[in-house]
Amino acid sequence: MRTTIKDVSIAAGVSIKTVSRVLNKEKYVKEETRKKVEEAVAALNFSPSLAARTLAGRRSFQIALLYDNHSPYYIHQIQDGVWGRCREQGVRLLAQPTDVDSATLAQDVGGLIDETHVDGVILSSPVTDAAPVLEELERRGIPFVRISPGTNHALTSSVFMDDVQAADDMTTHLINEGHRRIGFVVGHPNHMASDQRLFGYRRALDRAGVPFEPNLVRQGAFDFASGADAAETLLDLPEPPSAIFASNDDMAAGVLAVAHRRGIAVPDDLSVAGFDDTDLAQLVWPPLTTIRQPTRELAYTAASLLFAMGDGVEHRRLQHDLVVRSSTARRKGR
Amino acid sequence: MRTTIKDVSIAAGVSIKTVSRVLNKEKYVKEETRKKVEEAVAALNFSPSLAARTLAGRRSFQIALLYDNHSPYYIHQIQDGVWGRCREQGVRLLAQPTDVDSATLAQDVGGLIDETHVDGVILSSPVTDAAPVLEELERRGIPFVRISPGTNHALTSSVFMDDVQAADDMTTHLINEGHRRIGFVVGHPNHMASDQRLFGYRRALDRAGVPFEPNLVRQGAFDFASGADAAETLLDLPEPPSAIFASNDDMAAGVLAVAHRRGIAVPDDLSVAGFDDTDLAQLVWPPLTTIRQPTRELAYTAASLLFAMGDGVEHRRLQHDLVVRSSTARRKGR
DNA sequence: CTGTTAGCGCCTTCAA
DNA sequence: TTGAAGGCGCTAACAG
Numbered sequence: 001m002r003t004t005i006k007d008v009s010i011a012a013g014v015s016i017k018t019v020s021r022v023l024n025k026e027k028y029v030k031e032e033t034r035k036k037v038e039e040a041v042a043a044l045n046f047s048p049s050l051a052a053r054t055l056a057g058r059r060s061f062q063i064a065l066l067y068d069n070h071s072p073y074y075i076h077q078i079q080d081g082v083w084g085r086c087r088e089q090g091v092r093l094l095a096q097p098t099d100v101d102s103a104t105l106a107q108d109v110g111g112l113i114d115e116t117h118v119d120g121v122i123l124s125s126p127v128t129d130a131a132p133v134l135e136e137l138e139r140r141g142i143p144f145v146r147i148s149p150g151t152n153h154a155l156t157s158s159v160f161m162d163d164v165q166a167a168d169d170m171t172t173h174l175i176n177e178g179h180r181r182i183g184f185v186v187g188h189p190n191h192m193a194s195d196q197r198l199f200g201y202r203r204a205l206d207r208a209g210v211p212f213e214p215n216l217v218r219q220g221a222f223d224f225a226s227g228a229d230a231a232e233t234l235l236d237l238p239e240p241p242s243a244i245f246a247s248n249d250d251m252a253a254g255v256l257a258v259a260h261r262r263g264i265a266v267p268d269d270l271s272v273a274g275f276d277d278t279d280l281a282q283l284v285w286p287p288l289t290t291i292r293q294p295t296r297e298l299a300y301t302a303a304s305l306l307f308a309m310g311d312g313v314e315h316r317r318l319q320h321d322l323v324v325r326s327s328t329a330r331r332k333g334r
Numbered sequence: 335m336r337t338t339i340k341d342v343s344i345a346a347g348v349s350i351k352t353v354s355r356v357l358n359k360e361k362y363v364k365e366e367t368r369k370k371v372e373e374a375v376a377a378l379n380f381s382p383s384l385a386a387r388t389l390a391g392r393r394s395f396q397i398a399l400l401y402d403n404h405s406p407y408y409i410h411q412i413q414d415g416v417w418g419r420c421r422e423q424g425v426r427l428l429a430q431p432t433d434v435d436s437a438t439l440a441q442d443v444g445g446l447i448d449e450t451h452v453d454g455v456i457l458s459s460p461v462t463d464a465a466p467v468l469e470e471l472e473r474r475g476i477p478f479v480r481i482s483p484g485t486n487h488a489l490t491s492s493v494f495m496d497d498v499q500a501a502d503d504m505t506t507h508l509i510n511e512g513h514r515r516i517g518f519v520v521g522h523p524n525h526m527a528s529d530q531r532l533f534g535y536r537r538a539l540d541r542a543g544v545p546f547e548p549n550l551v552r553q554g555a556f557d558f559a560s561g562a563d564a565a566e567t568l569l570d571l572p573e574p575p576s577a578i579f580a581s582n583d584d585m586a587a588g589v590l591a592v593a594h595r596r597g598i599a600v601p602d603d604l605s606v607a608g609f610d611d612t613d614l615a616q617l618v619w620p621p622l623t624t625i626r627q628p629t630r631e632l633a634y635t636a637a638s639l640l641f642a643m644g645d646g647v648e649h650r651r652l653q654h655d656l657v658v659r660s661s662t663a664r665r666k667g668r
Numbered sequence: 669c670t671g672t673t674a675g676c677g678c679c680t681t682c683a684a
Numbered sequence: 685t686t687g688a689a690g691g692c693g694c695t696a697a698c699a700g
Contacts (some may be wrong), residue, residue, distance in 0.1 A: 076406030
């Protein structure tokens with residue numbers, strides 16, 4: 001038989017309701033009574049049934065994290081960050097893979113909510129921009145927060161990094177290193193961050209008076225293969241770039257691979273820069289110069305926002321770090 | 335107001351209990367009645383409350399996955415595999431990070447079980463070998479399955495790959511390529527797989543009549559840094575190895591990094607082999623020759639085992655694949 | 669094959 | 685500041 005609130009109430013010599021009050025940290029419990037109850041809880045090693053609390057109360061002490069991202073590192077950091085905040089809050093986390101292309105997406109999410117009574121939902125890219133999910137969530141009036149959404153920042157609570165500034169910083173860094181022909185690999189078109197990073201790149205070029213060359217910009221898709229493809233094209237140019245800045249680290253890894261295959265020394269003959277979205281940069285070499293994406297912090301903040309919601313729409317913008325890991329970085333001629 | 339089983343029963347014109355029967359796929363429901371109920375369920379878009387089912391019944395339709403592993407790729411694959419099986423079963427998955435060094439580990443796990451009423455638990459390394467957890471689980475008689483446990487295979491249900499054979503296969507492959515001095519980087523001492531892989535390495539050497547040299551074996555810890563350290567030592571040997579076989583891919587990546595730093599051409603001057611525990615091998619270059627660890631399949635199988643339990647202890651051993659990705663592999667002199 | 673009657677363990681509402 | 689009664693939505697154990 002499991003230990004119940006009743007056992008605790010008997011052990012503590014109070015009513016069930018009083019134990020409930022202590023469990024829920026309600027006011028109006030005499031300090032002395034509270035103590036007695038807490039001791040009984042500890043002595044019996046009592047953990048209240050979430051199922052019962054959910055059924056009887058208004059909260060389920062559970063939230064869901066929806067994802068459909070194929071970058072394990074990214075998801076892991078997101079989950080880790082959200083988890084950290086949940087832990088502090090005494091809330092369980094339901095990690096829910098989804099398929100944003102599924103026809104039954106909204107229904108699936110609705111079913112999840114009905115089944116689990118989750119108190120809120122956190123959306124990670126690309127679920128952040130799945131209209132059916134957003135509509136379903138809004139229809140039900142269930143609190144949710146989006147991490148790095150691609151669109152509609154203004155409509156809902158969300159957290160994101162400053163992608164424009166990040167790309168600007170990196171480009172400026174490369175320019176300061178002496179580069180004039182800087183290749184750029186654009187991210188997946190579905191992600192607003194892609195546009196923003198491209199914009200940051202152009203803004204930095206403009207400010208420095210470095211002419212923008214459409215030839216040096218290649219479309220990618222945030223994966224290793226597209227980064228490699230882009231690198232091939234860029235390095236085949238009659239006048240190839242002296243640096244390539246990829247919009248994320250998977251693509252940057254692809255660029256490095258091509259450089260290696262061609263016997264191009266990095267960073268001596270080619271500088272490669274990217275984002276550190278996924279910690280991957282720490283595992284590749286030659287070293288990448290990276291913008292650290294504060295993924296874990298974003299996720300943590302998203303959960304904080306969720307728990308604090310009800311006051312209306314909020315946004316949180318987190319700062320990135322420019323991390324120069326290429327120890328042999330040096331000035332380059334054009 | 336949420337849709338309840340009662341609404342369905344009214345819509346279908348049957349009793350609540352009958353709806354319940356249909357939901358639980360019980361026998362003894364007339365086909366025609368079942369159909370009526372199913373239509374009502376679909377029409378009302380009804381999803382039963384897990385909290386209520388848990389409270390009233392014997393099952394919670396939830397299982398937990400306990401992990402404390404710092405390899406995102408590994409966890410992701412595990413979670414993915416378990417998830418896939420859960421989905422088929424209509425079971426929710428609670429992903430639960432733990433701290434195997436925590437003093438309150440058993441209590442934490444116990445609390446989780448009390449709170450959530452999970453029907454079973456899946457343990458991934460290194461939680462697989464946390465004695466307090468195993469004891470707690472056994473004491474409660476809750477079904478659990480261990481994925482790639484490090485110890486005590488015989489005591490509990492578990493799934494694992496054939497590490498001895500895998501390491502043997504790889505070593506044999508290297509020998510067949512002409513290598514005679516093969517460095518080996520041992521995995522973390524806490525993992526039984528480390529011993530087994532070392533054993534497989536030795537077995538292959540013995541069978542081929544290649545003398546075992548203790549100098550060529552270095553202790554690692556399954557991380558990038560220890561792989562790099564081991565490589566430094568091995569390559570500093572008066573007579574360095576022509577191939578290095580690392581017990582996992584993080585360490586293999588470390589070996590590659592050192593080779594690169596020293597200007598050693600891979601695979602021309604040095605072959606590097608490893609396991610593909612984490613898909614990392616696909617992101618590094620020069621290419622690694624790898625043993626594919628069937629992580630996702632292991633996890634899926636673990637969940638299957640869990641759902642099929644009650645028949646006693648079972649074990650499942652899954653086959654690995656030897657994946658030769660070094661396209662320029664060639665015979666080497668000693 | 670189907671329905672009835674009790675709870676599951678906790679929170680809510682109300683009263684004291 | 686505390687307690688008593690009622691019910692959340694569902695399933696178990698029976699009865700028909």
